[in-house]
Amino acid sequence: MQLHELNERSQDIFRTIVETYLRTGDPVGSRTLSRTGTISVSPATIRNVMADLEDAGLLESPHTSAGRRPTDLGLRMFVDGMLEIGNLTANERESIKGKSQSVGRTLEEVLKETTQALSGLSKCASMVMVPKQELAVRQIEFVPLGQDRALVVLVSEQGTVENRIISVPPGVTPSELNQASNYLTARLAGRTVEEARLSIEEEVKQQQTLLDSLTKKVIDSGLAVWAGGDDPSSLIISGQANLLENLEAQEDLERIRQLFEELDKKSELIRLLQLAKDAGGVKLFIGSENNLFSLTGSSVVVSPYMNGANKIVGVVGVIGPTRLNYSRIIPMVDYTARIVSRLL
Structure with a gap:
């Protein structure tokens, strides 16, 4: 109807x-x-x-x-x-904005405090999907670990080091791994992995490289662990204790217990938030509209946020009972997303 x-x-x-x-x-x-x-x-x-x-x-x-x-x-x-959207008070705006100051803090620290402010104001659990920061690369190196595995060591321009293990084709020699390291380091220096990947794909497509097939497979595997594959986002959840307030029946307590179990499955929640990244503005999932919270009688109100290039990189929002004050929560989530976008 x-x-x-x-x-x-x-x-x-x-x-x-x-x-x-x-x-x-x-x-x-x-x-x-x-x-x-x-x-x-x-x-x-x-x-x-x-x-x-x-x-x-x-x-x-x-x-x-x-x-x-x-x-x-x-x-x-x-x-x-029918819903008439309300306006945030000056104090509510200042509370959210004040927690998003980035001086001397990492992005994850700022986002954690921002979601804590959102949780406190909304009286719900709040969450933010934190994008993996793409840092410029200084060096990449492949270290053999056996017949079909290698350790990939990536050093950023800021000096941070990441290590990941990849599978390599059987028969790859140490010299071929060294060739792959030299090739990627020369093309990655000063670029993000994603920027270099696009350039290398174009170069390989135009057959301007003299790499053998095994070395190319090593390079593809090394790039894939950073650019593509599993979603690199992480998730911060704050204020779960707010969900325990105003419980009126045993069935409410059971519903919250189930919700806590679902919140522990962060990978499933990230997949739900990925859906919200495709939408412009605030998106609502009410009760049974989403499989993740269909049994817990919960609503999710989320909004994507963007980086300086106007690219959507994450999602911020709240989780609470379907009996939310939507007229107040919707503008609160929207404002928080805009503040985070401004920060980035």
Whole structure:
């Protein structure tokens, strides 16, 4: 069902139910609605409309004698078509902005403090997907470890050293590994791995190199561990304790326990956030709309952030119950993403 298919009375009743539920967390009954003073129809008429909304899949009743609350589908319709987005206060903006000062701190440290501020303001768990920083390379070296393995040692211009083990074709000699090291060092110096990879691919395509096939395979393997392959992003999560507040039933505690288990599976969460990187602006995953949190009754509000080249490099957001204050959380996440983009 689409919002325009509801008549004005149904829209008013639906909006009031959702807003009341988001504010109180309790199912809303017809008598409660009739006492609000905003709906000028009888409780019987309200009950009929609520029954129709339930048949349409927008409302549900947790217990036979209880009132109604919005379903995930109903929350989606409300957020997309009825929600009035609020504005952050000056203090909220300053709290987020103040934590994003980068002087004397690494990017990961700044992002950690920024998400802690977001968690404190939203009263939710917050998260940020941290991109792997592409540093300019000074030197790369291949060290043989056996018949089919080699250690790749990469030294950045800043002096940081990374070591990774790769598979190499059988029969590769130490001299061929040395040739691969010299070839890559000459072309990587002062460039990021990604920049050098594109240049080398073009050079190989035009057959301007005199490398033998085994050495080329070593070079391809060495570049692949940094440029491409598994997603190099890491994930910072803050404020999980906020999810334990305002628990009203044992089923809530079980839901949070399941959510904590899901948060521990950071690789799965990163895959979810990768979906958000493809979207412009704030993106919401409400309850069962995403497989990761389908059993925990949780919502995720995220927004991508960009680097100085206007390339999306990460995602920041919050995780909380579906009963979020969306009108406040959405602009908060959006503002945090813009602050992080400005930092980069």
